[in-house]
Amino acid sequence: MQKIAAFEPPTRLLMGPGPSNVAPSVLQAMAKPLVGHLDPVFIQLMEEIKSMLRTAFMTKNEMTFPVSGTGSAGMEFCFVNLIEPGDDVVIGVNGVFGNRMADVAERCGARVTKVEAEWGKIIEPAAIAAALKNVRPKIVAVVHAETSTGVLTPVEEISRLAHEAGALFMLDTVTSLGGCPVKIDEWKVDAVYSGTQKCLSCPPGLSPVSFGPKAMEVATHRKRKVQSWYLDVNLLASYWGQDRVYHHTAPISMNYALHEALRLVMEEGLESRWQRHKDSHLALKEGLAEMGLELASQPGHQLWSLNAIKVPEGADEAAVRKRLLAEFNLEIGAGLGPLKGKIWRVGLMGENSHRGKILTFLSALKHTLKS
């Protein structure tokens, strides 16, 4: 038989686009003994997770729970349950994740109208309004925090436009939840998904989602079955709801981790957590300015949790990242698509949104750029 050594990961400072580092108690939660997926104590844990997720999303939606897959599974969950072949969908595209939404929606049989904006800029309500003059979509979907560009699109006006047009409003909050205001009920968001490995500071593996009453109405009155059995909200509602009917075997240890991560979010309080992410972002910008560096994303709409830094002239983008990893155990992210080679993506998420870590990054970057 093969002889393979036990894996001993280095201790990285994860300041890329996620995963971010997590609290020691979150790591330790996963090392706790397993229980069954229908055990009364696990069911109690599920209820507490649902309740804390409702607080984090600022919603009363009953159907608020973690999908057993990473953030992209949550995106797919939202589309497969709401779309039937031939449905029209309007999607804001200003980065990788808007494009991914369009791809996922098309695979569900949707006719997609893309409302595009330059990468690094927000989706303008006026552009959505213009699209809604030509199409009456079932869904209007946008990415709140574009992880690929570091831009935060304000969504209240877009939500209003969507509802005026009789559409559901869907939101990607993968990189915003827990790091800046995400107000699902106040903003009238009908369907939302997120990830665990960003501002919630939990390892990747689950995707918190929430469906409001109108989305549930659509999902439960479909003409044909949801194309994914694994992600069918009608089946999942029987497991995560009060019936407790076996569906799939839930990832027990990942749910332990999410429970602990959410507990820490509750302990800190949402407003304090948002303020901390804002302060960190401003501290980073100040430090960068002293080095003559600036952010690439649209001023006034820069995301606190993910900072797209313009690579200065003369610097070798990839070499800098490699050296930061090799010499400082410090991971930052590369640009994607049209921004490849032009930006570094620096995440200040959850556990890593602290001044000490920002100073570490700034010093390491300064050292690397000058030598």
Place this chain on the structure above:
Amino acid sequence: MQKIAAFEPPTRLLMGPGPSNVAPSVLQAMAKPLVGHLDPVFIQLMEEIKSMLRTAFMTKNEMTFPVSGTGSAGMEFCFVNLIEPGDDVVIGVNGVFGNRMADVAERCGARVTKVEAEWGKIIEPAAIAAALKNVRPKIVAVVHAETSTGVLTPVEEISRLAHEAGALFMLDTVTSLGGCPVKIDEWKVDAVYSGTQKCLSCPPGLSPVSFGPKAMEVATHRKRKVQSWYLDVNLLASYWGQDRVYHHTAPISMNYALHEALRLVMEEGLESRWQRHKDSHLALKEGLAEMGLELASQPGHQLWSLNAIKVPEGADEAAVRKRLLAEFNLEIGAGLGPLKGKIWRVGLMGENSHRGKILTFLSALKHTLKS
């Protein structure tokens, strides 16, 4: 904000249909520091996982890796990549998971021919042969080890029939992999999926899968895109293959756990592990016979890892399970579908396939039945 206490699970002996208990080093693996999903050390870990999974599946298939979801996501992975609307599929149904296969395949647009057998009996090759007289399917699919009934269907003859009819052969090995012979190349299995939380003794959250060359040929030459973006093997091959193109953020900690669980499988050796599961099954049967109890599944085809015990007359099926959990921290499973109330399902999987645990279970059951 909400005040919720940290979760402290009880120490259960998990002898139901899974999850089973895992080794302490597997739990500890998840508590190790996170690295990024494109970190060179994580890529090395991915390579080692792929290599060990090939050994476990007894295959040389390049495309052998864990899907980022539980066993049912692996089932869905196999069908969504291989089926296009209108394709014919023949599925053996002798329990819950054969029915689930049929449901998943229909959601992909397949025309499903079910070859049914009584629950607790195997799928007979003659029944598959009879079905193949009326339909030329793209896929013949069966469940190797039916977790809902405790039966192991021999599949070599069915595989031969499938290939003779020009079909791909697909196999569910969720409850067999690591607990009894599973020989993907020798048996000419084109597509296979499994789970981590059964005989591999790893927490639930990943689904090991393997596609052979003929399955890859079908998946890469489809007429229309795979309906699931998350499970599209064409995209996943770029991340798990040599290109390392970002697809989704892999569940880092779960992959740590799987790496360690597979390492323990390699250390023990497949044949020793199978023998241990066989010995445990025989020891359990002997103990049950002394109590006047017997298994419900077809003699000669009883699964070593999951034992369906007939509930004796006069015993309250659910009350016994509840007492075992409350008084002994011991979880066993209930019957499903037509077997509800008629059987208990006792898993002897991985870490729990040991004589000491069998004696614990037998004593606890004896005590509970007589008082």
